[in-house]
Amino acid sequence: MNPVEVDAVTFAYGDVPAVDDVSLTVEDGEFLGLVGPNGSGKSTLLKLMLGLLRPDRGTARLFGEPAHEHDDGTRVGYVAQQSTRAAGEMPITVREVVRMGRYPHVGVGRFGSEDRTAVAEALETVGVSDLADRRIGALSGGQRQRVFIARALASEADLLALDEPAVGVDADSRAAFYDLLADLNERSMTVILIEHDIGVVTERASRIVCINREVFFHGDPGAFTDSDALTDAYGANQRTLHHDHP
């Protein structure tokens, strides 16, 4: 079953159009890079895919269900724009953040040894076990992103959706973080990454979608680099679009 299927989705914030007639499938195990200029609708499209917004027209399905009905907190790990920065204000430890990933599984029940093991393994996988008892605010931006990935892993997510997760993080930590994403993807995690650094995405993603309200390109990274999609999308006057891409 495909993690994400959006069909002819259109969305506006009041009279501000954000996404126009976008159809897109994210297949199990792929690493999708979602790119486009500022304000081109990337975050909005991701929220539509995850059911955090409901389309004005068209349909969005998440693991086969209407996306907005998929609200049980499992299968999807979402790292929203700036969320790692906001987390810096939270007076809780790294381990506590990762434990939150178990809540959908634990429900009103007790946190058992299986849950503790899942948390420990998630911390280990992203390489932050030694920081587990530190306050999240005492971590660097790069370390914090890893903690959010660990939370998703602890929740046994099959899909990681990240909205510019590395804003404000130094170049070395960013590269290491993206390598971690590529690693997880190789171990069968489906990844959707919004990223403004085109180099980062074309190096690591298996497929690229470039949007500026509409889809300008959808295909493999090599073809994207060789195409005019980038210039078209970035140069587009949105009301007088002229392009040949589906």
Ligand SMILES: Nc1ncnc2c1ncn2[C@@H]1O[C@H](COP(=O)(O)OP(=O)(O)OP(=O)(O)O)[C@@H](O)[C@H]1O
């Ligand atoms: N909550 C909101 N209320 C009103 N308009 C919004 C809201 N969020 C986004 N928009 C508008 O919708 C359009 C698409 O925004 P969106 O954040 O999806 O783009 P983006 O490609 O993710 O941008 P960026 O790369 O700058 O983060 C923009 O014109 C933006 O100003």
